[in-house]
Amino acid sequence: MVALGDLAVKFGGMIKREGAFDFKNGVFGVPIKRNEVCALNLRKLRAGESRIGGVQAVMQVGVESDAGVSPDSKSLEGALGFDVVTEVELREKGFLGLRKTKLVCTIGPACCSLDDLEKLAMGGMNVARLNMCHNTREWHQDLIRKIKKLNEEKGFCVSLMIDTEGSQIHVVDHGSPSTVKAGEGSVWFFTNEKFEGSRPFTIQANYEGFAEGIHVGDEIVFDGGMATFKVVEKVGNDLRCQCTDPGLLLPRAKLSFWRDGKLVEKNYQLPTLSPKDWSDIDFGISEGVDFIAMSFVNDADAVTHLKNHISTKSSKSIQVLAKIESLEALHKLHEIVAASDGIMIARGDLGVEIPLEQIPTVQEEITYVCRQLNKPVLVASQLLESMVEYPTPTRAEVADVSEVVRQYADALMLSGESAIGPFGQKALSVLRMTSSRMELWSREENRQDVLLQHNLEASLPDRIAEQICNSAAAMANNLGLEAIFVYTRHGQMASVISRNRPNPPIFAFTNDSSTRMALNLRWGVTPLLVDLSDDMEGNITRSVHLLKTKGLIKNGDTVLVVSDVIPTSTTQTVFQSIQVKTIV
Ligand SMILES: Nc1ncnc2c1ncn2[C@@H]1O[C@H](COP(=O)(O)OP(=O)(O)OP(=O)(O)O)[C@@H](O)[C@H]1O
Ligand SMILES: CC(=O)C(=O)O
Ligand SMILES: [K+]
Ligand SMILES: [Mg+2]
Numbered sequence: 383m384v385a386l387g388d389l390a391v392k393f394g395g396m397i398k399r400e401g402a403f404d405f406k407n408g409v410f411g412v413p414i415k416r417n418e419v420c421a422l423n424l425r426k427l428r429a430g431e432s433r434i435g436g437v438q439a440v441m442q443v444g445v446e447s448d449a450g451v452s453p454d455s456k457s458l459e460g461a462l463g464f465d466v467v468t469e470v471e472l473r474e475k476g477f478l479g480l481r482k483t484k485l486v487c488t489i490g491p492a493c494c495s496l497d498d499l500e501k502l503a504m505g506g507m508n509v510a511r512l513n514m515c516h517n518t519r520e521w522h523q524d525l526i527r528k529i530k531k532l533n534e535e536k537g538f539c540v541s542l543m544i545d546t547e548g549s550q551i552h553v554v555d556h557g558s559p560s561t562v563k564a565g566e567g568s569v570w571f572f573t574n575e576k577f578e579g580s581r582p583f584t585i586q587a588n589y590e591g592f593a594e595g596i597h598v599g600d601e602i603v604f605d606g607g608m609a610t611f612k613v614v615e616k617v618g619n620d621l622r623c624q625c626t627d628p629g630l631l632l633p634r635a636k637l638s639f640w641r642d643g644k645l646v647e648k649n650y651q652l653p654t655l656s657p658k659d660w661s662d663i664d665f666g667i668s669e670g671v672d673f674i675a676m677s678f679v680n681d682a683d684a685v686t687h688l689k690n691h692i693s694t695k696s697s698k699s700i701q702v703l704a705k706i707e708s709l710e711a712l713h714k715l716h717e718i719v720a721a722s723d724g725i726m727i728a729r730g731d732l733g734v735e736i737p738l739e740q741i742p743t744v745q746e747e748i749t750y751v752c753r754q755l756n757k758p759v760l761v762a763s764q765l766l767e768s769m770v771e772y773p774t775p776t777r778a779e780v781a782d783v784s785e786v787v788r789q790y791a792d793a794l795m796l797s798g799e800s801a802i803g804p805f806g807q808k809a810l811s812v813l814r815m816t817s818s819r820m821e822l823w824s825r826e827e828n829r830q831d832v833l834l835q836h837n838l839e840a841s842l843p844d845r846i847a848e849q850i851c852n853s854a855a856a857m858a859n860n861l862g863l864e865a866i867f868v869y870t871r872h873g874q875m876a877s878v879i880s881r882n883r884p885n886p887p888i889f890a891f892t893n894d895s896s897t898r899m900a901l902n903l904r905w906g907v908t909p910l911l912v913d914l915s916d917d918m919e920g921n922i923t924r925s926v927h928l929l930k931t932k933g934l935i936k937n938g939d940t941v942l943v944v945s946d947v948i949p950t951s952t953t954q955t956v957f958q959s960i961q962v963k964t965i966v
Contacts, residue, residue, distance in 0.1 A: 464932065465539035467506060468908050472934050477864045478825075480887040482906040483786075483817035484508040484793035486543065486760060487810060489525055490516065490801025496528050498807075502800065503529075503538040505810040508902045509673065510540055511795065514662040515547045515634075526669045539909070541672040541902040543703070546659040548677025549652035550731070553604075554586040555633035564609045564625040572602070572611075572621040587637065593621050595648055601640040604631055606733040636734045645709055645735055654684040663688070667696045672899040675726050679704040681714050682721035689721075698896040701903075703760065706748055707731035715748065719755050724903060730763035730797070742785075749789045754836040756881050758903045761786045762795035766812055770803040775812050783813060787820040790883050792905040825885050838878065847946050847958055851875055854960050855882030858942045861962065864935075865889055869914060869921055869945040873897040873904075879944065880904045886942075891925055918945050918959070926965060940964045 471480055486509040487493070487502050499510070510529050512522050522544070532538050554576075562580075564570065570583045574590040587593075593616065602611045602623055609629030615622040639646040654676065655663070666674055674692070679685060685704050692700050704711070704718050707728035711718055719725055727748050729741055736744065745761060752759035765783050766775045786794055794813050800806035839845050858866050866888045868876045876890035888907045892898050893914040901909035914921055922943050929935040943961040 464910055464934075465908075466537040467504060467539075469932070469934065477887055477939075478885065479818075480906075480908065481506065481814060481818050482821050482883075482887070483791070484760075484903055484905065485810060485813050485817075486511050486762075486793055486795040486903075487800040487806070488513055488795065488797045490798075492802050492804060493800050493806045494521075494525060494528075496532070499525075499528055500532055500536065500538075501807050502810060503532055503536070503540050505807050506814045507540055507810060508793070509543050511543045511545055511675070513545045513547075513801070514659070515545075519665060522665070523669065526671065530670075539898070539902065541899040542669075543673035543675055544662060544666040544671050545675040545705075546655065546662060546677045548654065548659065548705075549589075549656050550678055551587060551589050551592050551637045553631065553633070553635045553637065554588050561633075562631040564611075564628055564631055566625060566628045568625045568628075569614070570611060570623050570625065571617075572623055574619060585631070589652070590619065591651075592637070593619055595646065596621065596639055597641070599641075600646065601626070603638045603640060603734070604629065604635045606636070606638070606735075606738065608632065608635065636731060638734045647709060654678055654680060655688065663691070664695065667692060667700065670698065671700065672896065673701045673703055673724075673903070675703040675705055676722075677705050677728070678708055678711075678731070679706070679718055679722075680708060680710040682717040685718060685721040689723075699900070700896070701900050705731075707735070709735045712736070712744065715751055716755075719748075719751050719757050722757060723900070724758040724760065724792075725752050726760045726762050726795070727791075728762050733763075745786075746789055749791050752792075753790065753881060756838055756877055758792040758877075758905070760793040760795055760903065761791045763797055765794055765796065766799050766809045769805050769809040769812070770798045773805045773808055775809070780812070780816055783816045784820045787817045788824060790905065792880075793903050843958070847875055848878055850944060850946075850958055850960055851878035852882055854942055854944045855879055855884035857960070857962070858884045858886045861940070861942075863942050863962070864939045865941045867891065867922070867925065867941055867943045869918065869943075871897065871914070873901050873909075875944060875946040876901055876907050876909070877904055880907050891921070921945075922961070922963070926963070930965065935965055937965050 468480065485506050487507045488511045489499070490513075493499065493502060502510075510525070512525060514522070526542055529540050529542055533540055568583065570585055572585045572587060572593070574587050574592060577584075577586065596613060596616070598613050598616060600613045602613065602621075604610070607627075607629075609625060609631060610627035611623035612626050613621050614624050639648065659677075663674060674688065676685065676688060685702055689702050692702065701723035703724045703726050704722040705726045705728040706712065706715065706718070708731070725748060727745055729745070732744070733741055749759050749761070765786070766779045768776050768779060783794060794817065796806065796809055796813065799809040803809065837845065837848065839848050854866060854868075857863070863886050865886045866879060866884060868879055868888060869891050870876045871892060871894055873890065873892065876888060876892075879888050883905060890898075890901050890907050890909045891912045891914065892901070892909060893912060895911055898909040898911050901907045910925075912921075912925060922945075926935065926941075935941070941963050943963050944959070946958050
């Protein structure tokens with residue numbers, strides 16, 4: 383953390399009043415009136431200028447008008463990437479009404495037409511997820527192209543995520559009757575022997591070593607509790623089992639093994655990424671997806687390996703999300719979060735490996751760690767499960783969604799609700815309305831928890847950038863500003879501001895389209911694609927003018943402007959700044 387005493391504070395230029403900036407508490411001690419511009423600029427001191435820390439803070443207070451728009455603003459107008467959904471929402475609800483929590487929809491047969499996808503996009507889908515467990519390569523390719531077409535032709539900004547199949551012990555889906563019931567006391571044969579169609583009282587596991595290390599007396603649990611069996615006999619590589627807790631055996635049901643109330647943590651030597659996963663990943667890279675969600679990550683090395691692979695294969699940056707869905711991943715949570723670009727809390731499979739009553743606390747813990755380490759976190763599975771069949775959610779489901787929002791997760795995800803359910807759009811609107819309501823309540827109740835600050839960066843310029851972001855969020859809240867504008871090439875500053883979960887929305891102006899698509903998963907960030915020049919004042923003036931001409935910002939609105947765009951030429955100084963700007 384940069385302490386005030388580390389800074390040589392100088393006032394000059396357009397100064398009218400003096401003030402102090404307290405980095406520790408994020409307080410900016412200058413009263414600001416309408417039509418005043420107040421800027422705090424930090425730059426490295428040149429030799430001989432420094433007293434202590436080698437950083438100079440220049441505070442400027444003055445009156446500025448944006449009336450004099452530079453002539454090249456026209457050229458930027460076409461490039462202003464304001465997506466249609468945010469634009470409509472902004473017009474209807476104003477700055478503070480913009481939803482902060484991001485929404486991810488799993489795409490499946492129930493929502494794969496262009497028309498369905500457009501409705502989901504219009505309904506607030508920020509990211510479309512394709513689960514590579516299902517369907518064909520051609521089907522996925524067609525979907526990716528449809529989403530890109532909608533983005534290009536209809537002005538949406540929907541990012542694309544593929545989710546790897548991963549390696550996991552499950553029941554082979556024969557495509558026959560969708561559900562089978564196991565009655566109390568019934569005896570079933572578990573085998574890896576391949577067969578077509580279905581055989582009575584026989585369950586085919588997908589992995590030949592599934593019974594290794596399993597003893598008579600152990601329990602086999604289906605899908606985290608759908609049905610339970612006790613092993614009564616080992617027959618070669620197979621198992622004979624008796625049903626002790628009757629229930630449904632769903633297609634592709636996941637199997638877990640328990641002994642004395644504890645998960646048998648078997649090392650099946652299954653790779654996190656199978657040959658099929660690598661082929662799906664290369665397909666995703668060639669199709670230019672924005673996120674790859676990696677199933678069953680067990681350690682940081684797997685994440686690093688995939689990130690290295692992507693960097694050699696792809697010219698654009700693709701975000702790797704590690705899915706936390708095993709007990710082993712929980713043991714290594716910190717290293718996995720640190721290595722990845724974001725996390726999905728995959729509660730479906732996690733609930734197969736840990737007792738269900740542990741899910742809420744584990745979810746809160748993962749969400750907290752992600753925010754500490756500034757990684758976006760997405761909560762997935764069964765949020766509105768009953769809506770796979772019914773047009774309204776249960777009260778308990780709405781309460782669950784609200785709790786995720788109250789925990790300040792970055793995003794919520796629909797699975798079967800959108801992929802196979804007939805009420806996908808309705809489910810999306812339930813997520814939208816529930817999250818907006820909880821965000822409003824948290825703000826009104828002033829529930830913004832002060833983040834237990836964990837410093838992210840080591841180098842001084844990065845620490846300065848981090849402090850600017852923390853202070854920007856505090857200033858925007860304390861001054862009741864309309865919006866935060868941040869100019870960012872790689873999204874770092876936008877993400878650190880988002881990490882503070884400020885009240886006003888964050889508009890992130892970037893000239894890098896992969897940064898824009900990645901920021902789609904960040905809480906409270908509306909990413910916009912623009913041309914950025916080295917002339918920061920020009921960038922600011924042009925973007926304010928463009929929002930004004932669109933009628934999205936009006937005279938008297940006050941916004942906070944943050945920039946960390948590093949000039950491209952070596953002769954220019956690094957310029958990081960906060961300005962409070964009242965639109966006139
Ligand atoms: N592309 C698709 N084609 C057909 N069905 C799909 C598709 N995507 C999802 N589904 C269906 O929707 C249901 C829920 O989808 P989802 O992929 O989220 O399952 P999941 O079990 O939570 O994910 P995972 O396999 O990653 O753990 C699946 O059981 C599947 O029947
Ligand atoms: C989403 C997912 O993979 C799960 O919940 O298991
Ligand atoms: K998957
Ligand atoms: Mg899973």
